[in-house]
Structure formats: C-alpha cells, structure tokens
Amino acid sequence: MASWRGLPHRAIMSSSRISFFEVEILDCKTKQQLCFLDKVEPNHTVNDIKLMFHKCYPQWYPARQSIRLDPKGRSLKDEEVLRELPVGTTATLYFRDLGPQIGWTMVFLTEYAGPLFVYFLFYFRMPFFYGLAKAFTSSPHSVVHLACCCHSFHYIKRLIETIFVHRFSHGTMPLKSIVKNCFYYWGFAAWLAYYINHPLYTPPSYGKKQISLSMIMFLICETGNFSIHIALSNLKIDGSRSRRYPFPTRNPFTWLFFFVSCPNYTYEVGSWISFTVMTQCVPVGLFTLIGFIQMTIWAKEKHHRYIREFKDYPRIRMSIIPFLL
Incomplete structure (x- = not known):
C-alpha cells in the first residue's frame, strides 16, 4: 500500500477554514487498499487524484486509470470535482487498470x-x-x-x-x-x-x-x-x-x-x-x-x-x- 499527503491548498481565506478530504483508493477486483491520500482539497478534480495516485504508482499513468465510485460503476470524468461527488469527507474510490493507451x-x-x-x-x-x-x-x-x-x-x-x-x-x-x-x-x-x-x-x-x-x-x-x-x-x-x-x-x-x-x-x-x-x-x-x-x-x-x-x-x-x- 502506498501513501501520499495531499498538496497544500491553493487559497485560504482568513475568515474561513477548509475541510480536507481523505481518499482511500481500492483495487476494483481484490478490494485491496492501494493508496491512501491525506488532506486532499475539496476542489480537487478526479484528474488531480489520478496525478497523486500516479506518484505512488508510476507504472499507472493517468490515461491508464479508471477511477470509480463503485467497482462495477462508470469511470469518473477527469473534470469532476471531489466535493461534488456523493461521498463524505472520507471517500472510498476504486481503481481499474485500463491497460496501455x-x-x-x-x-x-x-x-x-x-x-x-x-x-x-x-x-x-x-x-x-x-x-x-x-x-x-x-x-x-x-x-x-x-x-x-x-x-x-x-x-x-x-x-x-x-x-x-x-x-x-x-x-x-x-x-x-x-x-x-x-x-x-x-x-x-x-x-x-x-x-x-x-x-x-x-x-x-x-x-x-x-x-x-x-x-x-x-x-x-x-x-x-x-x-x-x-x-x-x-x-x-x-x-x-x-x-x-x-x-x-x-x-x-x-x-x-x-x-x-x-x-x-x-x-x-x-x-x-x-x-x-x-x-x-x-x-x-x-x-x-x-x-x-x-x-x-x-x-x-x-x-x-x-x-x-x-x-x-x-x-x-x-x-x-x-x-x-
């Protein structure tokens, strides 16, 4: 299992605090935990998550990754934003390797x-x-x-x-x-x-x-x-x-x-x-x-x-x- 601490948030308003997400990524087939992303900004996109996952597993570049909410569900679009997904602040996502692209x-x-x-x-x-x-x-x-x-x-x-x-x-x-x-x-x-x-x-x-x-x-x-x-x-x-x-x-x-x-x-x-x-x-x-x-x-x-x-x-x-x- 790999671990990655999220990137620092891009902008902080002095009068408010940002609630960070914790993202757990599991293998679609085995349900084994592959990666745990800590302090992920709520305005991060699925593509941002793919890039963070890629740092943990260089062999799986973003184009090879299918990130899903459910093992048998559809692949999330790269532009979808984390805070707009039907997940809590502790999110579980599923990864599938799409093969060479x-x-x-x-x-x-x-x-x-x-x-x-x-x-x-x-x-x-x-x-x-x-x-x-x-x-x-x-x-x-x-x-x-x-x-x-x-x-x-x-x-x-x-x-x-x-x-x-x-x-x-x-x-x-x-x-x-x-x-x-x-x-x-x-x-x-x-x-x-x-x-x-x-x-x-x-x-x-x-x-x-x-x-x-x-x-x-x-x-x-x-x-x-x-x-x-x-x-x-x-x-x-x-x-x-x-x-x-x-x-x-x-x-x-x-x-x-x-x-x-x-x-x-x-x-x-x-x-x-x-x-x-x-x-x-x-x-x-x-x-x-x-x-x-x-x-x-x-x-x-x-x-x-x-x-x-x-x-x-x-x-x-x-x-x-x-x-x-």
Whole structure:
C-alpha cells in the first residue's frame, strides 16, 4: 500500500477554514487498499487524484486509470470535482487498470492512412494481386479512376480533420482496440479495392448517369460531414468545460441539426451509399451496411445522452435519420 499527503491548498481565506478530504483508493477486483491520500482539497478534480495516485504508482499513468465510485460503476470524468461527488469527507474510490493507451490522434492517423495505402496497392495492380500479366496495367473504365479519387478524398479529408479539426474529449484509446479497428478499416479497404480494380470489373448498369449522380451526392455528403465536424469543434473552441449540445449555424449543411442529433453520421452513411451506387460493388455495400449499423448505435447513445443531460433538448430530433431513426 502506498501513501501520499495531499498538496497544500491553493487559497485560504482568513475568515474561513477548509475541510480536507481523505481518499482511500481500492483495487476494483481484490478490494485491496492501494493508496491512501491525506488532506486532499475539496476542489480537487478526479484528474488531480489520478496525478497523486500516479506518484505512488508510476507504472499507472493517468490515461491508464479508471477511477470509480463503485467497482462495477462508470469511470469518473477527469473534470469532476471531489466535493461534488456523493461521498463524505472520507471517500472510498476504486481503481481499474485500463491497460496501455495510445493517443486518439495517432489512432485516427493509423486507421485512416492505412486504407489509403492499401487501396493504391490494388489500384496500381501490384503483381501479387492480379498476376504478372496484369501487373501495373490501368483499367479502361473511367469509374475505376473516379472511385480511386473519391476513396482517397474521403480518407485524406479524415486525416486533415484529425490533425486540424477534431477536439477529443478523451485523450487516449486502449492499444488493443486499435488493432481491431485497423483490421476493420484496412481489411475492408483491401476487399472492396480488390473488386473495384479487378481486370474483370464491369461499370454500373446505368452508365454515366448513375456515376455522375452518385458522385454529386458523394461530394455533397462529404461537404456536409466536414461542415458538421467544424460545427462540433467550434463548441469547444473557447476551452470552456461547460457542456452544450450542437445546433444549426448559418452554414446550410448544418441545418440537418434541426432533425437529427448526429448529422455527421448521416452524411457519412450518405457518402458510402453514394460510393456503393457509383461502383455497384457488393463489398462496398456490405461495408456501408455494417458502418450504418455501428454509427446508428453510436448516434443513439449520443442522442439519449443529450436528452438526459439537457432538459431543453429539441424533441423533434432523431438519432441519425430524420423522422425515422
């Protein structure tokens, strides 16, 4: 068991006295006491407690720590203040090791750079995919080249957003999860690229009209998705910790906020539906379907969280599809 005496309080009013907290941290599984923090200021946050715990156990840096009120309860947010938690001046908290973590920026860069690289291997018809006779040949169909441009544009946009737009509320992700995510993104990119760039690939049934209409819808949805990400980023641009729900702006692409809680997912699904119609390729359709199911789950979770957190949240909004879902 480790012990740590709390930091001196930051400000003391001469006319009042501060009641310090004593914080006991137990292991979630064994209930064994790991650390006892003495004289912890009431205005300390969960993150402050994590930093103090880290001094006792250097191997468990703050991003690896899950601090809870109950062994089976939710993880407390870093910004939650000790005095506002449902505990007495002698508080018992529970610790769980989340395992090695990796920053979200690196997560997304890895997930999105991979499909770009993988797709180009098939687009340029490397010898080990289609045989030596077709190695480094070019497809005679313009839709194949257009599909490569659209696929590349989508992931380049994601990379740009990761670096310059997104503001992550959680700093890290478990290292084991990135393996699963990369397998999903990279694997599907290889599967759909193999068929779209295959020497026997045939263009869509309705020719140029089908390709042109789907390309226009693809660009509209990509623009809408980018606009929503900008709007969500601007909610946190002032650095305030106060929670606000997203709302439409002067940008017409954000007006979808009138009807759904997560229009970024709506536009994302629209992009992949357009790409499916453009290429008329079954693997792309399956990727779109699986993505839609996953994004619907995320959208519903966020939608219900907004309803619970904000009493004035617009009731007309649905999760991902206006008036339906």
